[in-house]
Amino acid sequence: MHLIEQAAIFLLTAVLLVPLFKRLGLGAVLGYLASGMAIGPWGMGLIGEVQATMSFAEFGVVLLLFLIGLELQPSRLWVLRRPVFGLGTAQVAVTTLALLAACLPFGLGWREALVVGFGLAMSSTALVISSLAERGQLAARHGRSAFAILLFQDLSVIPMLALLPLLASNGAHAGGNWMAALKGVAVVVAVIAGSRLVVRPLLKLVARFGGREVFTAAALLLVVGAALVMEKIGLSMSLGAFLAGVLLADSEFRHELEADLEPFKGLLLGLFFIAVGMSANLGLAWQQPVAVFGLALSLMAVKFVLVYALARAGGSPDATAQRLAAALAQGGEFAFVLFAAAAGLGVFSTATAQLLVMVVTLSMLLAPPFFALHERLLERWLARSATPEYDSIDGPGNPVIIAGYGRFGQIVSRVLRMCGLPFTALEANYQQVDFVRRFGSNKVYYGDASRLELLHAAKAGEAKLFVLAIDDVEASVKTAEVVRKHFPDLPILARARNRVHYFRLRDLGIKAIHRETFPASLDVARLALLRLGFGAAATEHAIAMFRQHDEGQLEAQYALKHDEARLIQSAKEAAEQLRELFEADSFGPLADFPRKAADGDPTRA
Numbered sequence: 001m002h003l004i005e006q007a008a009i010f011l012l013t014a015v016l017l018v019p020l021f022k023r024l025g026l027g028a029v030l031g032y033l034a035s036g037m038a039i040g041p042w043g044m045g046l047i048g049e050v051q052a053t054m055s056f057a058e059f060g061v062v063l064l065l066f067l068i069g070l071e072l073q074p075s076r077l078w079v080l081r082r083p084v085f086g087l088g089t090a091q092v093a094v095t096t097l098a099l100l101a102a103c104l105p106f107g108l109g110w111r112e113a114l115v116v117g118f119g120l121a122m123s124s125t126a127l128v129i130s131s132l133a134e135r136g137q138l139a140a141r142h143g144r145s146a147f148a149i150l151l152f153q154d155l156s157v158i159p160m161l162a163l164l165p166l167l168a169s170n171g172a173h174a175g176g177n178w179m180a181a182l183k184g185v186a187v188v189v190a191v192i193a194g195s196r197l198v199v200r201p202l203l204k205l206v207a208r209f210g211g212r213e214v215f216t217a218a219a220l221l222l223v224v225g226a227a228l229v230m231e232k233i234g235l236s237m238s239l240g241a242f243l244a245g246v247l248l249a250d251s252e253f254r255h256e257l258e259a260d261l262e263p264f265k266g267l268l269l270g271l272f273f274i275a276v277g278m279s280a281n282l283g284l285a286w287q288q289p290v291a292v293f294g295l296a297l298s299l300m301a302v303k304f305v306l307v308y309a310l311a312r313a314g315g316s317p318d319a320t321a322q323r324l325a326a327a328l329a330q331g332g333e334f335a336f337v338l339f340a341a342a343a344g345l346g347v348f349s350t351a352t353a354q355l356l357v358m359v360v361t362l363s364m365l366l367a368p369p370f371f372a373l374h375e376r377l378l379e380r381w382l383a384r385s386a387t388p389e390y391d392s393i394d395g396p397g398n399p400v401i402i403a404g405y406g407r408f409g410q411i412v413s414r415v416l417r418m419c420g421l422p423f424t425a426l427e428a429n430y431q432q433v434d435f436v437r438r439f440g441s442n443k444v445y446y447g448d449a450s451r452l453e454l455l456h457a458a459k460a461g462e463a464k465l466f467v468l469a470i471d472d473v474e475a476s477v478k479t480a481e482v483v484r485k486h487f488p489d490l491p492i493l494a495r496a497r498n499r500v501h502y503f504r505l506r507d508l509g510i511k512a513i514h515r516e517t518f519p520a521s522l523d524v525a526r527l528a529l530l531r532l533g534f535g536a537a538a539t540e541h542a543i544a545m546f547r548q549h550d551e552g553q554l555e556a557q558y559a560l561k562h563d564e565a566r567l568i569q570s571a572k573e574a575a576e577q578l579r580e581l582f583e584a585d586s587f588g589p590l591a592d593f594p595r596k597a598a599d600g601d602p603t604r605a
Helices: 003-023 028-039 050-071 074-079 081-106 110-121 125-134 141-167 177-209 212-232 237-247 254-279 282-287 289-313 318-327 334-344 350-385 407-418 430-437 452-457 473-486 499-507 518-531 536-558 564-584 589-598
Strands: 400-403 423-427 444-446 465-468 492-496 513-515
Touching: 003 028, 003 254, 028 125, 028 254, 028 350, 050 212, 050 237, 050 254, 081 110, 081 141, 081 289, 110 141, 110 289, 110 334, 110 350, 125 141, 125 254, 125 318, 125 350, 141 289, 141 318, 141 334, 177 212, 212 237, 212 254, 254 350, 282 289, 282 350, 289 318, 289 350, 318 350, 334 350, 400 407, 407 423, 423 430, 430 444, 452 473, 465 473, 473 492, 473 499, 492 499, 499 513, 499 536, 513 518, 518 536
Parallel strands: 400 423, 400 465, 423 444, 465 492, 492 513
Antiparallel strands: none
């Protein structure tokens, strides 16, 4: 089949299935895997060159590791040394030993069991990083721990590949192994030195004299070169790319390299997952369903329990430990390389290698839905078990009630406290209440301000002012409805997140509504005009004109809020009207701007 035809099949399948799987909440990774299974030899058989596709697609993992390395400045990597070499070492060692012990009763010798245990202890760097990034959890505690463990796993593959010849039964490949290890150390040192002495100066020359496309080519050449150098000496291509990324993390080219390589990484990583799906030997799963599915599920269960126990022993909270265990429960792509090499050296048979590869592949296929199911169950469990009873409010009431004690409500309360005015704050997020209480805020009560009994307990009928500072729009509107219905004489000062929130509060008859970002945005606009050369008087006049026009337009749009077409037309007319007002105004800041900006660099003021 022609290369263009294969590319069309890959793209068409991905375009059809990946959005569908994302729409179903299963994630893009599972969509790519399903695409590979559909077009592979065991599916519709549209593409048969699985190994060639896999070899090319592995470059997506290489690019992923390079970009991860760019995010890790050496100083930050030093900070991660404890989770990498502490938790990472514990995970690999404990999981390998546990799986080794589980393999011995099946008739495997200790050498074969060691390779199997170590290979199955690996997790999929590409799958885990992609899934965590898709859920916005990379920066969370379990995301950082997962990255540290994955980094150690990638590093540990290198000595295991070097030890494979020693574990081979015939020992024919053992000679020269230590020399290869010394060469590996020498090459790593050469890469480190070369990045400082050669790569950066060359990138500076390319950036200065070459175009954008030449710099992109240079970036790809850098990753390919580092990966190939490592591969030639028998080490991991991903390690070479990661090392190159780390060494350039504190360079001036970091952000440009990220921007240039990100599209290539996304496409090739998707192709990698498609290739993994294509390589799934569904015939083996059909012939031995109990063995394949039983081993895959057992592998995930064992790894989940072990990682959870290690995380809890390391002091991680229960929810964090569970999320970390769920993320690392599957097998990894490095197992494919390890098992293929072991079979080639005669450590175990080809049939055993095929079964292990199918088990790892199936665990990777099951991982995305397992992530999603575990996250839903965990959130429900946390919602039921971690939520305490609402606080009871005793004693006399205060003249001010603040509903919502986030960043907005806290500033209001601090001003009131400074002026000696007592208040009662109600917050529905227990974690937020617990946090502020650690700083001595004893006037904050845990409770839902939309509950009538809580408002009565807070003496809302005797209060002089109700400050509605709730961040969530639905909760804010619900609370406003209850207060307006049962305490109609209580004045309300409300916070609105946006225009829609503003309109819904206005529907309840609330007049004192303040958009939370509007004053800060005007302050920034004021500073921008001053730095761009506008005079102080012209700036204040422009800001005042805009404020007056926007507030008037807000009232006009409120009357049209149910007519989307008229609302859109009103917004366009308002923008044109505002431009005409500025052009017609006597102080003419827009006319003076080019001359004033040309006098020098006003941004330095």
